[in-house]
Amino acid sequence: MEGKTAGRLAEKPEILFVTGNGHKFREAESILKHFGVNISHKNLHLEEMRSDSVEEIARASALDAYAKAGVPLFVEDSGLFIPSLGGFPGAYSAWAFGKIGNAGILKLAAGSVAEFRAAIAYADENGAKTFTGIVKGRISDEIRGNEGFGYDPIFIPDKFAGVRHSGEKTFAEVPEMKAALSHRKRALEEFGKYIKQR
Numbered sequence: 001m002e003g004k005t006a007g008r009l010a011e012k013p014e015i016l017f018v019t020g021n022g023h024k025f026r027e028a029e030s031i032l033k034h035f036g037v038n039i040s041h042k043n044l045h046l047e048e049m050r051s052d053s054v055e056e057i058a059r060a061s062a063l064d065a066y067a068k069a070g071v072p073l074f075v076e077d078s079g080l081f082i083p084s085l086g087g088f089p090g091a092y093s094a095w096a097f098g099k100i101g102n103a104g105i106l107k108l109a110a111g112s113v114a115e116f117r118a119a120i121a122y123a124d125e126n127g128a129k130t131f132t133g134i135v136k137g138r139i140s141d142e143i144r145g146n147e148g149f150g151y152d153p154i155f156i157p158d159k160f161a162g163v164r165h166s167g168e169k170t171f172a173e174v175p176e177m178k179a180a181l182s183h184r185k186r187a188l189e190e191f192g193k194y195i196k197q198r
């Protein structure tokens, strides 16, 4: 059975996902396989432009990665945006996480409206194409849950029709809720549809 699956996937296009984040890779792998897209992993040192837009950052990174690797590939850029903090941490999400962590964000914005944004940028010989996803929610009052990564333990998504467990739980408490409605899942699905129909 496993051999059969591997054989079938081997006929599908394999696309490189350039990322240094193993969590992002596993999330992408499990979503894109539903579109028959097989991915491999590589970490490259990329120039990251400064912008408030994850889409612009992803596009520039994908073009830089393609210039270096020369094979069809995609990158992902994402962040947590809190309107009451002027969008912070936004494009600085990874940096802010390292500096102040979830406890620091709670001090600044517990209970505030927030959203995660993700952008996938795919690059090949025709240039770059981007796909975006957003999940709206709010910052919890305390750190809860052990699954996922980054800001998952302080992010409570809004209720979403058809998805169990939404309400008061964080992404880190209910990983299946994250898998069902995350910003990354939404962006990856748009990307998967595009690759499938080419």
Ligand code: IMP
Binding pocket: 021, 076, 077, 078, 079, 080, 093, 094, 097, 116, 148, 149, 150, 151, 152, 182, 184
């Ligand atoms: P970058 O896209 O690698 O520049 O980093 C985005 C940062 O945003 C990550 O390091 C996390 O801190 C945060 N982030 C992005 N997506 C998620 C997510 O799905 N859960 C929790 N934190 C995330």
